[in-house]
Amino acid sequence: MTTSIQIDARWDDDAHVWIATSADAPGLVVEAQSWRAMIDEVRAVLPDLLELASMR
Known part of the structure; x- marks a missing residue:
C-alpha cells in the first residue's frame, strides 16, 4: 500500500539548518x-512515526 505524505521543509537562516515537519506524520520534526x-x-524516522500513528 502506498501512502502520500506531505513534508514541509524550510531553511532556517538563523539556525543554518533545514527543518522538516508534516501534518500527515504527527511528531515529525527534523x-x-x-x-x-x-x-x-x-x-x-518516518516509518516509526507512521507505525505509532497507526496504533492510535
Missing part, C-alpha cells in the same frame, strides 16, 4: 545542516 541529510533523517 533538523539537518544539508538538504540531503534532512531527507535521510526523515526517511530514517
Whole structure:
C-alpha cells in the first residue's frame, strides 16, 4: 500500500539548518545542516512515526 505524505521543509537562516515537519506524520520534526541529510533523517524516522500513528 502506498501512502502520500506531505513534508514541509524550510531553511532556517538563523539556525543554518533545514527543518522538516508534516501534518500527515504527527511528531515529525527534523533538523539537518544539508538538504540531503534532512531527507535521510526523515526517511530514517518516518516509518516509526507512521507505525505509532497507526496504533492510535
